[in-house]
Amino acid sequence: MIITEPTPNPDSLKFLSEKTISVIGTEEFQKKDLSKIENQFVKNLLSVKGVELILLSDNFLSVKKTKEISWDALKPTVISHMNDYFQTNNEPILNKKNNSESNNLSTGEIEGRIIKILDEKIRPAVAKDGGDIKFKSFKNGVVHVELQGSCSGCPSSIMTLKQGVQNLLCHYVEEVKSVEAI
Numbered sequence: 001m002i003i004t005e006p007t008p009n010p011d012s013l014k015f016l017s018e019k020t021i022s023v024i025g026t027e028e029f030q031k032k033d034l035s036k037i038e039n040q041f042v043k044n045l046l047s048v049k050g051v052e053l054i055l056l057s058d059n060f061l062s063v064k065k066t067k068e069i070s071w072d073a074l075k076p077t078v079i080s081h082m083n084d085y086f087q088t089n090n091e092p093i094l095n096k097k098n099n100s101e102s103n104n105l106s107t108g109e110i111e112g113r114i115i116k117i118l119d120e121k122i123r124p125a126v127a128k129d130g131g132d133i134k135f136k137s138f139k140n141g142v143v144h145v146e147l148q149g150s151c152s153g154c155p156s157s158i159m160t161l162k163q164g165v166q167n168l169l170c171h172y173v174e175e176v177k178s179v180e181a182i
Helices: 031-036 040-046 071-088 109-128 157-172
Strands: 002-006 012-017 027-030 051-056 060-065 131-139 142-149 178-181
Touching (some): 002 071, 012 071, 027 031, 027 040, 031 040, 040 051, 051 142, 109 157, 142 157
Antiparallel strands (some): 002 012, 012 060, 027 051, 131 142
């Protein structure tokens, strides 16, 4: 059974499943990268008119749509794609890493503390809204992160980034002076 939840981004909707969607963590896929994507479910869903990006996590999938299509038109299509997949497959949609992804960042002590705060205190809250936040770099007191899923392009994401993420990181990691999205 698929249940939907709204997110703070009106152009994004969270689809929760009782089945496991991803066993490899949270991954985002964008329509602009369609030709590079190997996963057939992801390709099919991104090919749907109005779907701009999807974010897959352990038990949910977030879809960000274009403004030209309504949720009334798109929501049943997404649910149908998910149900069709799980009726014919007894495995998660994502069960192996994309070869082009490089999560093997060499991290120093400060970066390690930043990543720990992101993973333990920030990512769970962001996931509740159908999004994700990924550490990209730390240099000269500035943390660069990437907002994904529902957070990408959300009207309130800058406020969340500055008032939430930045405040937490500055509090726990004294070397952090600011946080910027890339």
